[in-house]
Amino acid sequence: MTDDTAVPDPGAAQHEAEPAAPMRWDGWGDPAKARSLPAALRALLPLKLGRIRTPAPAPAIDEVELSPSALEGAEGRALRGELAAIVGDDHVRTDREARIRHAGGRSTPDLLRRREPRQQAPDAVVSPETEAQVAAILRLAAEHGIAVVPFGGGTTVVGGVDPVAGGRPAVISLDLTRMRGLVALDELSGEATLLAGTTGPDAEAALAARGFELGHYPQSFRYATIGGFAATRSSGQSSAGYGRFDTMVTGLRVVTPSGELDLGRAPGSAAGPDLVQLFLGSEGALGVITAVRLRVHPLPAARLAEAWRFPDFASGAEALRRVAQLGGGQAVTGPTVIRLSDEAETAVSLAQHGRIGKALASGCSAVTLFEGEPEVAAERRARTAAVLEAAGGSRIGEQPALDWERGRFNAPYLRDALLDAGVFCETLETATTWANLAALKRAVTEAITAGLAEEGAKSLVLCHISHIYPTGASLYFTIVAGLGGDRLAAWERAKRRASDAIVDGGGTITHHHAIGRDHQPWLEREIGELGIRVLRAVKAELDPAGILNPGVLIADGAAGRHG
């Protein structure tokens, strides 16, 4: 646990480390921060999407019809008692609010489901406090054949925590947020061990109190947990500087129905296959991650910002490629954050700020942030600026970059406002090599546009690059559409076309959202039938009863693909 040394918290301003308010049950984030649609967007959208129909109002939480909990019947009560004997009666919850709050993630389909009168929910929410309790719960669940869905912040957007029993007698949500805190910090080596249920802000606050930082800031940062970041191979907005989450992990503790694993490779090791890499991205289907050892660094002393404009996406992407390859195969001395919006996203972003006229001839905007000791940060900025300028970029000051930074975790609030106004909004993402980037972007954009047109909807497809690597980059698409009727089914069809376009076009089905239930059919196309057989063999060894997050990552043998 952290000590009480009164070190000022220089990271606080950045990550707003105050305890987050509980997430809205039917939308994103802190209910107090809900926003209405900006007037400029309200004016722009009908021009682009046609007439918008205001949807029926969503039900209040008390109006939702939930099926009764299987743990409240006669047989279920005995099981409930056994669970309570492990974690204590208070930590086996079958009340309506606990169940609804663990009823799914935060994809747009999830939020549309939260607007329906009848909803699925887990039969109970069980909250262990120790690794031994996790092990005991898994033994009990395996014995009874009960499905177990590990649950951190519940911010998945790919169906990673859906409470699906798949023919089993019950499904419990295993809420890990009582297992939280910094348990070890090796300041010399720069390694911290955090319990899996620690949220992003809590992790950074505990580290900042000791003068360290993890530097992992995905959009889900305020709610998501360390275990969730590991289980889904999360990637944060500072990945250009500090790397993807999977590159920060130096060790994992995992509890499975077959026993425990304590995997911690040395800084470099040739001791066979790297099993840590088998549990990063395992999404609760192979085991429950209980603690994560991570590479951390001293809190940076300075942060510099600079925004850029490029004539078009192609020239901007070429500029980012040169930045990513700056080191000539060695370390890149470049930005901590670098993002490039395409023409459409740049225009909508300007429109949000009431600058529609200017948007029409605006090209593409990019944001860069630099961190480190003051001199190092300045040097990183100068070196990056030289590359961006040589590639055709023009400086547009630091303000747009600071604006982006201030709002960096807030886009999901805007989605709620759009959904309330009857406008469909969702995101999807991929990554590929630099050589394939333009072709993949075109193919995916066309697939989404055509797929939604087939559903009778006009759409806007916005795109940005937010993660760069020497060999390629991510592509992040935001889709805004005037989708009416059965929006869930229509989107599922359009998304399927987009997913096909991604895999056919040589991209990965996901750069950082993970597989969950939604991407599972495309994982097989990405790693092949034999790759899936390898994952099944590992699962059969670790989870012979098949109780861990069934249907996530791998199709559920007991219930068919979507069971």
Place this chain on the structure above:
Amino acid sequence: MTDDTAVPDPGAAQHEAEPAAPMRWDGWGDPAKARSLPAALRALLPLKLGRIRTPAPAPAIDEVELSPSALEGAEGRALRGELAAIVGDDHVRTDREARIRHAGGRSTPDLLRRREPRQQAPDAVVSPETEAQVAAILRLAAEHGIAVVPFGGGTTVVGGVDPVAGGRPAVISLDLTRMRGLVALDELSGEATLLAGTTGPDAEAALAARGFELGHYPQSFRYATIGGFAATRSSGQSSAGYGRFDTMVTGLRVVTPSGELDLGRAPGSAAGPDLVQLFLGSEGALGVITAVRLRVHPLPAARLAEAWRFPDFASGAEALRRVAQLGGGQAVTGPTVIRLSDEAETAVSLAQHGRIGKALASGCSAVTLFEGEPEVAAERRARTAAVLEAAGGSRIGEQPALDWERGRFNAPYLRDALLDAGVFCETLETATTWANLAALKRAVTEAITAGLAEEGAKSLVLCHISHIYPTGASLYFTIVAGLGGDRLAAWERAKRRASDAIVDGGGTITHHHAIGRDHQPWLEREIGELGIRVLRAVKAELDPAGILNPGVLIADGAAGRHG
């Protein structure tokens, strides 16, 4: 394949890309480069090790007694015919020379075995030219239950290519060196695809002809292959700059008895566990790697060298830690190569150059090399120098660094000279965190010294750091001992003590030598019994007949641990 564009080869001087002469059957490298023991060492060693007994002369290749090939008996000839039908008669060799040349690797125990009158060898050496041929060979071998040992350069020092049938009717060496060449180069993304049997020099020559470099220079560079580097998680001398081999890999093709895998993650991906990481380090036990896609970079324009002296190993290690953490969690702008010898290694190195007197008060020497565009390389050197100087280092000019570079691949020749002179010489290595480095070095040194003393041998234990990471570093030990009697058995006992000390002391059983047969019992202690069960489950899925390199990585169920 490479085109013929006449680009000068700026990398040639560095890696001596001329085709390597065939490896000595009973020692290291090019027979023409064999050297005798330097006079200074010849004088020094008896002082340190006591009386050295000159061993009996080694047999000539024609004098070795080999058991007959199982593929030459009546039943064997049918199988030989089936293999010949796949690869052609010339590529199924059962002659004495081919068999002896594939009889094992190049550890000191391997070389001692080459000096014995009776030796083990594979029943045949089979050389496929295509992936389809590899697949057909594996199908045939699985059908007949024949053990298959994938063979690249044969430079393993951990028993990774021992021809052990383990109770099976035969064992064949699958020589992959006909599958060679650069098959694709994406210059924009910086990705190259090389066939598995391409040697280090051939890979670099093909890339250099296009202006690119891989930058992987392990001591085995001149003989080892791309597939071998991947299968063993090799790490090269330029790892501080270009990374370990496993970090360069962006895709793999693998042929298994159960089918083929084409694994190529996007530059970043959250599509489940990373299966590439399951085959990196799989050492031929899970499948045969046939092609590797790798991150490459433009050939660096400049190389700068600088050598350093530190008062002692502790201050030198602290200096290297600061260099490794230079980037504050972001990219390190530092050396391409950085190595620190401890006091003992520094003294012996000086003795080799006839400067024994000076050695006595010499502290520790370090070597640094820097690459990149001239200005970038100079900046990297300046920044690194500032850190090393602040940590107590003093510059000793570029010559010692250039001397090291010139001899960088030659240490194994010296080992042959020592063995010929009756002096035992072997290496072993590990890695751990910075915080644990000094304690682990002490524990391993003591274990080796005590273990050899118990065998009646005085010894010199030299150590260096050659690979640094933000969170820790490698430790590479060279052991020189006046070991007489049954040197193989005595060393096995002493090595066991060293391996126990490594794992008990929190190190990895291997930083870059891999597991092979020699380290297999310690892998279980490193990843746990459940970790081994996971590997077994994967092997059972991919290699149900258990024919692939049995006894390597995982104990051979058919034959017991050392079968």
